[in-house]
Each structure stands twice: as C-alpha cells, then as structure tokens.
Amino acid sequence: MQKFERLESVAAPLDMANVDTDQIIPARFLWRTRSDGYGHLLFNDLRTSQDGESKPEFVLNLPAYQAANILVADRNFGCGSSREHAVWALMDAGIRVVIAPSFGDIFFNNSFKNGLLPIMLPQARCAELRAALARNPGAKLAVDLEAQTVTGSMRVSEAFGADRFDIDPFRKQLLLSGMDDITFTLSQADDIAAFEQRYARELPWV
Amino acid sequence: MTPARAAAPATLFDKIWARHTIVERPDGATLLHVARHLVHDGSRAGFRTLQERGLRLRHPERTYGTPDHYVSSTSRALEAISEPHRREMVSALSANAKQHGITLFDLGDVRQGIAHVVGPEQGITQPGLLLVCGDSHTATHGALGALAFGIGASEVAHVMATQALWQTRPKSMRVSVNGALGTGVTPKDVILAIIASIGAAGGVGHVIEYAGSVFRAMSVEGRLTVCNMSIEAGARAGMVAPDETSYAYLKGRPYAPQGAMWERALAYWRSLPSDAGAVFDREVSLDAAAIEPMVTWGTSPEDAVAVTGAVPDPAEAASAERREAMTRTLAYMGLAPGMAIEAIKVDRVFIGSCTNARIEDLRSAAMVAKGRKARIPAMVVAGSGLVKAQAEAEGLHRVFLDAGFEWREPGCSMCVGMNGDLVAPGERCASTSNRNFVGRQGRGARTHLVSPAMAAAAAVSGHMTDVRVLMAGGA
Ligand code: SF4
Secondary structure, rough: OOOOEEEEEEEEOOOOOOOOOHHHHHHHOOOHHHHHHOOOHHOOHHHHHHOOOEOOOOHHHHHHOOOOOOOOOOEOOOOOOOOOEEEEEEHHOOOOEEEEOEEEEHHHHHHHHHHEEEEEEEHHHHHHHOOOOOOOOOOOEEOOOOOOOEOHHHHHHHHHEEEOOOOOOHHHHHHHHHHHHHHHHOOOHHHHHHHHHHHHHHHOOO | OOHHHHHOOOOHHHHHHHOOOOOOOOOEEEEEEEEEEOOOOOOOHHHHHHOOOOOHHHHHHHHEEEEOOOOOOOOOOHHOOOOOHHHHHHHHHHHHHHHHHHHOOOOOOOEOOOOHHHHHHHHHHOOOOOOEEEOOHHHHHHHHOOOEEEEEHHHHHHHHHHHHHEEOOEEEEEEEEEEOOOOOOOHHHHHHHHHHOOOOOOOOOOOEEOOOEEEEEEEHHHHHHHHHHHHHOOOEEEEEOHHHHHHHHHHOOOOOOHHHHHHHHHHHHHHOOOOOOOOEEEEEEEEEEHHHOOEEEEOOOEEEEEHHHOOOHHHHOHHHHHHHHHHHHHHHHOOOOOOOEHHOOOOEEEOOOOOOHHHHHHHHHHHHOOOOOOOOOOEEEEEEEEEEHHHHHHOOHHHHHOOOOOOOOOOOOHOOOOOOOOOOOOOOOEOOOOOOOOOOOOOOOOEEEOOOHHHHHHHHHOOOOHHHHHHHHOO
C-alpha cells in the first residue's frame, strides 16, 4: 500500500451529491485487472460523451484541474457497489484525497486499503470549499495526515483557513506507515487461532 | 466484556458483534472472525492478491462460491459467454475454487445463481453468524438474523488469508414499520418507502434492524428483499431478528445444521433477538397503512414516490443545489415535472436480481401476467437454478411465456448488464432490481425501480400502472 503523510496539490470541486461507484467507474470496465490501469476510465461517462468525445464542461476536463490530486465532493460520495475499482480509478488518475461530507461505507473502507485518504468535513464547509475552488481554479489545498488538517495555500488561505478532521487512529497508523493490514493481521495469528478454537467449541455446527 | 456491560440490554447486532470479536484495540478497531465468506465471478482480484503474496486460503470450508455477474442468461454453456474477458471471469472462479478447495455451485449445477439468493437457499446463511462477500448487496443475508455486509477486493483478500476482518463499530438504527400493508403492497415497496423517507445516505455508518409487526408477519423471502436494499439506504447492513419463520425456512436446507446440532444452533438463535430496553443510536418509524406501491422517478433510490403520485417539480426543491440536481436528473430520465407516474411509458421490463428473483417474487409477477399479454419486451431471470426449477414445477414459466415474457437462465443479468444484457441508451426500463443509478443498466439507460407485481403490470400495459387496479380486475 502507498503510504500517505502530507500532500499539497490543486484541488478540484465536484458539485454532485450521491456520486455512486457506477459513476466513478462503470460496470462494463470491471473485468480489467488491477495492472491494466483505470486512470483514463475515471468518471468515464461523466467525462466523455456516448461517442467518446471529451465533455469540456466536466470539471476534471478543465485545464486548471489537470494536476488535481485532491477532490472536494458532496454528500454520500462513493455510495453503491463495493467495487474497489472506484478507488483504483481515482488513484490511477492521481487523486490521493477526497474531501466530502459523507461517504459510502464500503468505498470509505476500500480507500484506506489503497492509500487514498477520504476526509469528512461538514456539509456546509465542503460547499464553501467547492465554491472557493470554483472561484479560484487551480488553487491548492494542503493535507497533513499527522496533524489531521486541511489548509488553504497562500493564494487563497483567507477563504480556506484550516480545518481539522477526524480519523480512526488505527487507519491513520497504517496509512502513515504504508503497512498493509494483511501483514499486520498475520502478526496476530495466535489470537486468531485461540479465538477459532473457542468459537468451534461454542458454535460447533458452524 | 465487563459484567456490567454484559448485563446491559443488547441489540441483535451487539450480540453477533461481541460473539465474533477476536481483538478489540484501545483505539476501537476490532478484528472480527468471519463465519461465512461468499465469493463470485467478480472476486478474481482477491484470489490474485492471495496468489501474488503466496498465501493460502485459511478456511476453504467456510468459503462458498457461485458465478453470477458475468454468466449468460440464454445458456448454461461457458462458451455462450461470447466476450472472452467475461468468460475468463467465470472460468477463473472455477479454477480458483478448485485450487483452493472451495465449495462451488458452478455453471451447470442447478444450485448456481446469484450469491445472495444461493446463500439463504442453501442454508449457508444462518442466524447469528458474521457473513461477508465482495459485493455490496451482502446486506441481503441479514434477513435471517446474520450480520452480513459487503467488502471490497482488498478486504476479500484479507478474509481469504486470515478469516478475519478489521472493522470500526458501526452505529445502530432501528426502523420500525407497524400496522398492516395494503393489498398489492410488497416488501419492495416497504424498503423503497423507507429509503424515500430516510434518504440514500440516511443509514450511512449504521446497521439497521428492521422491527415491527410488518417484518414479523413477513416471509423470509420478503425480509431478504428488504435487507437487500439496506445498502441503498446507505447502511452497512440490515437485519431482522430470527424467529419461528426463520427457523422454519432454514430447517432441512442442505448446509443448515442437522439433528442434535440443529437443537444446539436453535438455542443460540433464540438468544439473539434484541433485548427489551436495548438502545439504538437512531430510531425511525413508518406507518404500514400509508405505504403504496412505489416507483422511482430519478437516479437515486431515494427518488421514490407512490404510483398514484407525480414526478416532483424542481421548482419546489428545498435548496438551489437540490433544484439543480433534480433538473439534471429529470433531463437524464426524460421526464417532465408534475407528470403523473402512471403516464410514464415504459420500453422494457426486467424481473430479476438479488432483490426480487426468488420464488415468491416470480409468483407475484406471474399472478399479474396470467391471462394478459406483454405490450413491451419483458424478461424474467430467476435468482438461481433452484428457483427456476421450482417456478417451472409450478408452471409459472408457462404463464410468463404465454404472456410473451422471456424466460431466462439465472444470474445478475440486466440488473447491472455485466453479462451483456443491457438497456439501450434512452430506453426506459421498469426493473425489480435495486439501483437506478445513471448508466446502471447500460449507458444512457433509464431505470425505474418497482416491485415484481408492478413490473408485470407495466409489461402488460406498456406504462407505469397501479397493480392494485389490475388486481381488482380493472384495465
Ligand atoms: S443481482 Fe445486481 S445487485 Fe445483486 S449481486 Fe447481481 S449485480 Fe449486484
């Protein structure tokens, strides 16, 4: 897993609620393997028209946001299917942070497993951030995982200030170290074996 | 667990969570034991990770598989999957199952079907167990009183390697529906009404327990439909407390406990229902009598209204943002504000998916189709080979075929179109599936979620129709 410590980057505002994983990566691409790469397919149907033409109005097609590694979205981002391809597509397209008022639970979990940081900020604050980013195309945000802060760059600092965000300490630790949780869990093998013995005694039919 | 906490009234969810906790870290992260793991033809990435890291499947005997997403609905032959990448997804599952020694209900086995139909049907899904699958609709299995939720590919690999999963404890929510449902109002309408009421993000971070007289009176199949769409309410999982209805459903199923083990299991199951006085983080209640047959008009499952209603007007939206989103949605759906739902003309009908492809669903659709003729293309895709066989034994396929519906082979089919069963761009589909997302059934496809009876009513009339009118002998 890619570790995550700190990132300063152009942030793109995505003004849509309930962006489901079918929007992030349509089902027809899911047979591809991880190594095939998904970056060019991110938001495929929002980004391109039926006949493959790029839609100039879609935010990530605008020149100012080409270098964006941060996305500021609306409520319930990543709802829907459990497809981890949604996280892969974001990562492969260079997105390392998504800020939103709320996330689909499975998407949220999947993000951490791949080194994508999902940050929850209040709904009104996310709306403010999106509006400020739309007014200042190409403006940057800085995300510091250790300090748990999102700050605005010099160019727009007044508009942004600093936001603190919450994160589950265990996930934070894994992200900061880049440690993958299978390795970590396998180090608890004794606990697992002891549990399984007890479980088999208590629920022998399972 | 401290004695004080053990004595406190616990919810169904609390009890299963505690029973499956291996380690709870001081920071709250909990390592949970996974009693049942279901895999399907979309689980290839998990097997790959295992392979790449040189790991073995820790408990093949707790893992069960069946291909569903990529299988053809016209034939059971692997070769019928003409697109090589899709065929490869299905054959990879067979190869992986063989290599790791997993029980597989493969193509050609009458038990094959949609994982969430097969699990309960085989008795693999049981009360009080923690069950996961790399698919969001795993919430379905909570209908039998299991704690069941969907996981991503990395978590699938983690479960394969360790038979365990790290989770942060979700919050709890009780959704009570009391009273009696009207004629023609089905479990699908109940869950659509719940989602319309709490919103598509209403359950985020929560596990829902469905309680109240409506669920007590509901069959296990109906409960499966309700729990299935917990994910559309944003919830991590949905569950119904096990009761005599659940035990009667499970008794004698191939993978359910038998003999003396059945008695032991039963004793455990009876201890599971939420204690009186158990506290939920959130409580919501709905009046059963107020629920009507539902139809979605938009691209989020929360965009649902009664069939007697109308397409809402963005001008009446609560905020400018919502107005803009609704306008965009109506443009995609090709609908005008204020239009009566029953005036919506439909181009095709899909009856199937893990939400509504069990025998009771097919019976309900067949009752409406009987003696009538489909005016638009309609297809029926049973949830499993066993459901299909049962329907044929009851003559339901005859009813459908006589009415001009297609009778297809089990799988996910047009719910997601990954097998090539797609709704054409701009086409409008009345579907018994669970997601009306933009492009879900194919690029540019317009999906209206309805119950099986309502889908059949749309098929025989060519437009959205209040099934209660047909049932009363009208039209
Ligand atoms: S039927 Fe639809 S929702 Fe259910 S598992 Fe298949 S694709 Fe997913």
